[in-house]
Amino acid sequence: MPAIAFDNTYARELEGFHVPWKPAAVPEPRLLFLNRPLAEELDLDPATLSTPDSAALWAGNALPEGAQPIAQAYAGHQFGGFSPQLGDGRALLLGEVIDRQGQRCDIAFKGSGRTPFSRGGDGKAAVGPMLREVLIGEALHALGIPTTRALAVAATGERVYREQMLPGAVLTRVAASHLRVGTFQYFAARREPERVRQLADYAIARHDPALRAIDSAPERYLAFFAAVARRQAALLAQWMNVGFIHGVMNTDNMTISGESIDFGPCAFMEAYHPEAVFSSIDHGGRYAYANQPHIARWNLARLAETLLPLIGDEPQRAVERATEVLDAFPGWFEAALRRGQRAKLGLASELPGMVATGARGGEGLDALKAVDPQAEADDALAGDWLDLLHQQRMDLTQAWRFLADEAACGADDAARTSRLRSRFAEPGALEPWLARWRERLALHDGQSPAAARPETAAAMRRASPWIIPRNHRVEEALAAASDHGDLAPFERLLHALHRPFDEHPEDAAFAEPAPAEVTACYRTFCGT
Numbered sequence: 001m002p003a004i005a006f007d008n009t010y011a012r013e014l015e016g017f018h019v020p021w022k023p024a025a026v027p028e029p030r031l032l033f034l035n036r037p038l039a040e041e042l043d044l045d046p047a048t049l050s051t052p053d054s055a056a057l058w059a060g061n062a063l064p065e066g067a068q069p070i071a072q073a074y075a076g077h078q079f080g081g082f083s084p085q086l087g088d089g090r091a092l093l094l095g096e097v098i099d100r101q102g103q104r105c106d107i108a109f110k111g112s113g114r115t116p117f118s119r120g121g122d123g124k125a126a127v128g129p130m131l132r133e134v135l136i137g138e139a140l141h142a143l144g145i146p147t148t149r150a151l152a153v154a155a156t157g158e159r160v161y162r163e164q165m166l167p168g169a170v171l172t173r174v175a176a177s178h179l180r181v182g183t184f185q186y187f188a189a190r191r192e193p194e195r196v197r198q199l200a201d202y203a204i205a206r207h208d209p210a211l212r213a214i215d216s217a218p219e220r221y222l223a224f225f226a227a228v229a230r231r232q233a234a235l236l237a238q239w240m241n242v243g244f245i246h247g248v249m250n251t252d253n254m255t256i257s258g259e260s261i262d263f264g265p266c267a268f269m270e271a272y273h274p275e276a277v278f279s280s281i282d283h284g285g286r287y288a289y290a291n292q293p294h295i296a297r298w299n300l301a302r303l304a305e306t307l308l309p310l311i312g313d314e315p316q317r318a319v320e321r322a323t324e325v326l327d328a329f330p331g332w333f334e335a336a337l338r339r340g341q342r343a344k345l346g347l348a349s350e351l352p353g354m355v356a357t358g359a360r361g362g363e364g365l366d367a368l369k370a371v372d373p374q375a376e377a378d379d380a381l382a383g384d385w386l387d388l389l390h391q392q393r394m395d396l397t398q399a400w401r402f403l404a405d406e407a408a409c410g411a412d413d414a415a416r417t418s419r420l421r422s423r424f425a426e427p428g429a430l431e432p433w434l435a436r437w438r439e440r441l442a443l444h445d446g447q448s449p450a451a452a453r454p455e456t457a458a459a460m461r462r463a464s465p466w467i468i469p470r471n472h473r474v475e476e477a478l479a480a481a482s483d484h485g486d487l488a489p490f491e492r493l494l495h496a497l498h499r500p501f502d503e504h505p506e507d508a509a510f511a512e513p514a515p516a517e518v519t520a521c522y523r524t525f526c527g528t
Helices: 009-013 036-041 052-059 127-142 181-189 193-207 209-213 217-242 289-311 315-345 354-358 365-370 375-391 396-408 419-423 427-445 454-463 471-484 488-497 505-511 516-520
Strands: 018-020 030-034 070-072 076-078 081-083 091-098 104-110 149-161 165-175
Touching: 009 018, 009 070, 009 091, 009 193, 030 052, 030 127, 036 149, 052 149, 052 165, 076 181, 127 149, 127 165, 127 471, 127 488, 181 193, 181 289, 193 209, 193 217, 193 289, 209 217, 217 289, 217 315, 289 315, 315 375, 315 396, 315 454, 375 396, 375 427, 396 419, 396 427, 396 454, 419 427, 471 488, 488 505
Parallel strands: none
Antiparallel strands: 018 070, 030 149, 070 091, 076 081, 091 104, 104 165, 149 165
C-alpha cells in the first residue's frame, strides 16, 4: 500500500467522541478519479496513488499503515427538527495528514459501508453523487471559496439501490476538519458540558490556536464562537455572490472550519431568483437562496446554546454575550457580501480601516456602515442590479460577467449591441442603472463617467466567473459516467471548472445556461 503519514489526534485525544470501525470490503475496486494537484498539496505522491493496486486503498479494501478509521458522533437539526444522534452513517475518518503548508487535514471515506450510526441505511454511495462531490468541490475551490475537496473516487463493483440500481462508489474527502455544529450538539444534548469543553478546546487548538493565549476561559470560548461566526459570514457571502444554493443547511452540515461540505441537493442558480430552491426535499423553501444567511445565523444560535455553560457561570449574562455575537453576524455578512459585490462592480472593496473596525465582536451592521459612508449607496446600487436581473430573468453569472464588457468600453461605445444588452428581455430597462453605475465608477476613480476602463474590466472579470457548474452539464456528465461508464464528459467538465475566470473558445458550451424549461423543472437529490 502507498505510504501516508497519518496522525490521529481526533481518535487519540477525543475518546468517546467516535466509534472505531472498518470500511466494508468491495468486490471489484477500480479507481475512477484521483485529484493529483490535491495529492501534491497533501505531500502525497500521485504516481504511487494511481497504480491499479491503489484502487484497493481508495475503495477501502486495504488501509495504509497508520490509518485509524473511526465513525464520528454528532447530532443535528435537519430542516428545523432536532435529531439527537446522527453521526457518520456511511463515512469513516481515516486520520489526519499535515500538508505542504503545515496545515492539518482530515482524510475520510464516504460510502464505505454501514457503521453504528447508519440508522438502517446501507452505508453505501453511488458513482453519480460521488462524482458530483468532485465537481462541486473543485468548482468552489477554483472560485476561491473554502470547501472540502475530493481526493479520489473508486468504483466498488457493487450495485446500490436508490429508487433504481446504480453502480457503487467510495469517495475520499479532504477537509480542514469534520467538526460540525452538530458535533457540539451531540454532547450538549446529553448534558455533558465537560465533553463540550473538551471538544471546544480541541477545535480552538486546531482552527483558532491564537485564542489559547486568552487567559479568561469565558472570553476564550466567546472569542471562539465569534471566530466561527465570522468564518460563516464570509463563506455565506461568497456563496451568495456566485449564486450557490447548498440545499441542506442542517446544523450537521455547518463546519466549524468555515468550509463548504456535503454536496447533495446543491446547485448554482442560473436565472436570478431570490426564492430559488432546487432540492427535491426542501418543500417549504427553508434553504432557498435568499434564506441562506438567515439559516446560517439560526445554526449559529444552536452552536451558541451548546457553548453557554462555557461562556459564563451566570446563564443570563452568557446568553447576552452570545447574543451580541449573533447580532453582529448580519454586519459581518453584509460587509463580506459588499466586498464581493464591489469587486464585481469594479469598485474598491472597502475604505481604509473598515475591516479593522468591523472585526471587533459586537460590531453590528450600523457600526460597519458608519465607517464606510458609501456603503448604503453601494448596497442600493447592487440591490437594484439584482432586482433588475430578477425582473428580466437574466442569468446571474452571465450578467455579472458581461457587465465587465461595459467597463471595457466607453459609454458611447457601450450603446452598441453588447453581450449584456443582448441577453436582456428589455434592453432599455438596463440604461438607467448603467448610468448610475458609471457615475459611481467616476466617483471611485476620478475619470469621466463615459470613459473606457479596461483595467477595471479586467479586475471585474477576475471577480466574476465565466464558467460555473451548470446544472444540465453536471447531470450530463454524471449520467454518462453512471449509466455508460463514460468518464470523458466528467473529465471535460472538470477541466473547464478548474479555470472558471478564463474565456476559452473550447469551453464556450459550458458557459451557456440551460434552456428555461430545463431550469424550471430542475431538481437535485441528496444521493443517500
